[in-house]
Amino acid sequence: MTNLDRPTGSSMSRAGLRFWSAVFAFAVFMVDVLTPLEGAVAVLYVVAILLAARTNRRNDIIVAATGCIVLTISAYLSSHGLQTIASPALRALVSLAAIGITTLLVLQNHAAHSALVQSERRYRRMFDASRIGVVEEDWSGLRAALDSLQTEGADLRDHLARHPDFVRDARRLTRITDVNPALRKMAGASDSAAFIANVDKLLGENDRSFLDALAAFAQGERFHEGETELVRLDGRKVPVLFTITFPPEPDGDHNVLVFVVDITERKQAQDALLAAQAELAHAARVATLGELSASIAHEVNQPLAAIVTSGEAGLRWLRRDVPDLKEVATTIGHVVAQGRRASEIVTRIRTFLKKVPPQQDMLQIDEVIEEATALVARELAKDDVALIVEAPHDLPPVRGDRIQLQQVLVNLLVNAGQAMSGQPGSRTITLRAGTVDRETLWITVQDSGPGIHPDDLPRLFDPFFTTKGGGMGMGLAICRTTVEAHGGRLSVASTPGSGATFHLTLPYSQEHASP
Template structure:
């Protein structure tokens, strides 16, 4: 049995060797794929055209061999223009007709069948040529569109990164499958953010602007920076994950990051998640460097603060007499109390109780003078804004005290209607004093030409749902429609010697505090200025 098996195996080996000695057959699809390569298409098309013509003209096969000219037209898509395709298709049709005439030159047996095959071949070549021309036109449009997109992508002034978020999406889906409710739940579990893990986010492409923005030598260098760039702001990284988690179409944020050389820059970035790519395998991240803009805004803010300081000092200069009078009152009271105390002390039997009252009066008046000086120094000091918890009622009392003499000189009747339950606000005390001071002085000056016994100034505060409201009423002549539209514009003033910056500065200060300011008026019925400051979060 073993002998038989051995002979059989030997026979099979001999048969195998004999087969391997035969020429190897190359599959047709390999030849076709080789011919379809652009650099071989032109000679391949010529060879096929020659072979088809020879077979059609010199053989008597009862098949439509000329249909194979279709291959020539299709191969011509790789190298011919639309006009060239028409020429090649027309040439193939001409070769079909010429082959038909040559093969049937010695007689016309079975002419009907031959004509039918010739017609089918011509129709196939014509239709293929027409379709090839249309395909070539579509390819040209597509190529132009792709080139236009690529030009925009590479040269636009915004940095653009093309990213693959497949692994990130898979990590988020894994958390969902594990029972994590939302991204806040994931964060509370002290899970590592998947953004910074290697290969979680892959960089597919980046334009020249992005490389230049980050001082990266190439795309590979930029890709190594990705985890560091994305995790530069931890809060934004988690918010970004929340956008991926909830399936939002985009996410936008601003942050501070470092480039390859460690230079800090402020960037505004937008991540777009295409709706037709749920796997997030193609995500576009656009980045705009806003460092220069932020620096300009900071400089503008500094200039506004400088202008506000100048305006405060100028206002205090105008109030020199009133301030001196206001200071003189507690100082005179200190002197009076001191003198009274000395007299009680010089008696044969000093009246200690009276002396104590005099001393307490001196201390109280000295504190009063000290507070006035403190407020004046704060108003005149050049210091950056400092947001603290303040009460607008207290600020109103302190500020009106500085203009009390102006009120008395102009015979203005002042009334306060202050909300007893007014919540506190966050703001810069000095800046809010400047707003109130400016509005009160404007109201006093607006009533200059009114009769002395009719000049009334009403200051009110209200506790609204989300803000504290201050209203300052006067019964002056009111505002014309033209004045009301320009009232808060820089350098606009109705005063002969005014700078036109007071109300503009007031608006800037109130807006910086997140509030709003406005004026309403009826001709002959006075003007109401009102402004709001948002309440401290958690109050009201």
């Protein structure tokens, strides 16, 4: 039961209040009838009405008021009869007016109180029945600590980040007042007391989500959302999404609500989706290498042929009557160099084909471009496609997965070459790279083919959509997903008859961002 459900200021039962209200009203009646007092004794009936009002029942108030009016009139008639209006009649009217006004005010207060009780009960039902975890907190102590904080002109969030002790102490100033059953179950706590006693353990020592919430509260924001992990009392970690509401009222700091949602299933679905995407990406790489088999064979054959040629030359130098050891050493050096080149080609192909978890490495994008163009160079040359690369070597690094970014560029280059297949005249692909600002790197792949039909443009990146006979329809979809996973964007522009241009952007690595 909430405080609003209890008789205000008294522990008496409703029956007891009704009894004492009736007793007091009868006592006032007896005093009014049996004593020679000339004052408006009947005004004291308002006390009986106020006693009845404490039952919080509308009918009790009306019955008490009616009874008091009847007793007032009865006392007047008993003492004065129907004589000419004089001062006793005026006193009786004053008493009746006081009873009427008191009754109206009490009934009005009862209506506002009933609405408040209903609202409280409705809130309590929602609080207890909600499947979303809810915790009520009092942040008024935290407000006082923030008001006394001296930031010395520094940005508030930066100041808080540099003072973890203040943040740690501030978290202890957020007093939990109630926890609903859903959140207690989520945390593995038997009751609110167990939850409150273990709140530091539940949030974890290294949880940084409170820092952002603290900054939002200090800056006067009305809401704050975040994601963190809740450590259950049994030690199991639960990924959660939370929203904190900061009421705007002056006393809103006393009623801060935190809504917590268990996103374990969503995380599992995301992991399954990423695994499926990785499988599709691997399948696409296998298919791409199948298409580039002639180019790969040529790449490997070149160093092998050079090794054979150098080996034969070395044998000839050794078979001379006087072996030329200097020339033999030179040819052996050529053999070693070409052997290493062949090994690098095989390693690059195996790495491209390998199914491994995504890596987050510091990458020089010009090296990624060089490796991707080396994979497709022979394939493009076979179709008389000229590849022009305009990429400076001083581009800032990006953070990402080398193989995934190679796959994006290989797919775009192969698609561009296939789009010009069978086209008369010159066939050219131009790959350019540059910078937009201090934060963004761009790469474009432009071909001189027939372009993309306007009806196909909106669906070009949709899974399983393809304009090629026998195509999987996954290449461009995987490319866009890969680029977006790296924080970038992939788009296309095309004018029929004038070729197509794919535009890719990637953010710089923050560790090497320009000052």
